[in-house]
Structure formats: structure tokens, C-alpha cells
Amino acid sequence: PDRPAWTERCKQLQEWVEAHKGTLPQQLSEDKEERLLANWLRCQRTAMKKGQLDQYQVQQLDQFPYTHATWTERCEQIQEWVEAHNDTLPHYLSEDKEERQLANWLAKQRVAMNMGDLDEEQHEQLQRIPSFSVQQQS
Numbered sequence: 001p002d003r004p005a006w007t008e009r010c011k012q013l014q015e016w017v018e019a020h021k022g023t024l025p026q027q028l029s030e031d032k033e034e035r036l037l038a039n040w041l042r043c044q045r046t047a048m049k050k051g052q053l054d055q056y057q058v059q060q061l062d063q064f065p066y067t068h069a070t071w072t073e074r075c076e077q078i079q080e081w082v083e084a085h086n087d088t089l090p091h092y093l094s095e096d097k098e099e100r101q102l103a104n105w106l107a108k109q110r111v112a113m114n115m116g117d118l119d120e121e122q123h124e125q126l127q128r129i130p131s132f133s134v135q136q137q138s
Contacts, residue, residue: 003056010060013037017064022097023104024064028111075109075125078102087130106132 016025016037025038044061047053053061081090081102092103109126112118118126127133 006057007060009037009040010057013041014063021100023100026104026108028108071122072125074102074105075122075129078106079129082130082132089129089131 013025016034017023024041025034027035027038027042029035029038041061041064044053044057048058048061078090081099082088090099090103090106092100092107094100094103106129109118109122113123113126
């Protein structure tokens with residue numbers, strides 16, 4: 001990738017994340033700029049997994065939460081968080097950055113599950129999260 005353009009887009013992403021209390025942009029947002037940044041980040045993650053980014057680019061992406069986490073790893077992080085917090089799900093309005101990120105990820109998975117976009121194993125993993133199935137209707 002073109003390094004100056006790549007660096008500028010990464011800077012835009014960093015500014016967006018800082019302005020939104022540490023949350024990552026969402027691909028399903030109604031905001032065009034947010035969607036563009038979310039799609040750019042998704043493409044960078046894919047390129048990183050394929051070994052197509054240089055060390056500088058990987059280091060820049062590492063500043064963003066969960067750049068390397070797989071779906072299963074994220075689900076396990078949620079399970080650990082819930083168990084450590086008396087079976088309470090993370091909340092997206094929390095002051096805690098990690099809690100907000102986990103809550104946002106979980107909300108996206110709930111939407112994906114309700115739309116039938118998760119495979120059977122992912123659906124079962126979500127169901128194993130304490131309190132998830134109870135609050136799934138809300």
C-alpha cells in the first residue's frame with residue numbers, strides 16, 4: 001500500500017477512535033465516514049492476517065483494540081469478563097474502555113445471530129455466555 005495514504009487513513013482512524021471514547025467504527029453505522037473507516041480497518045486486518053503489511057503498519061494497527069483477536073478469542077474475553085463481574089454483561093455506556101468495546105462487539109454478534117449470519121458453533125458459543133440468552137430479546 002501507498003505509505004503516505006495508508007498513514008493518513010490510520011491517523012484518521014486514530015482520531016475517530018479517540019473522539020468516540022476508544023470504540024472502533026462500525027460497518028453498519030449510518031455515518032458514511034464511520035463506515036469507511038470500519039471497512040478500511042477490516043481490510044487492514046485481513047491484509048495483516050495474510051502477511052501483506054510491513055512491520056510499521058502492523059505496529060500502527062496494534063494501537064487499536066482487538067486487532068488480532070479472532071471471533072472465538074473475543075467470545076472467550078466476553079465470557080471471562082461476565083464471569084468476573086457476577087454474570088453481568090458489559091455495558092456500552094460504561095466509563096471503562098474495555099467494557100464498552102466488549103459490549104459493542106457483543107451487540108454486533110446479537111444482531112448477526114438474529115439475522116442468521118452466525119454459524120452453529122458461534123451461536124452455541126454465545127449461548128454459553130452467562131446472562132446472554134436471558135437478555136438476548138432486549
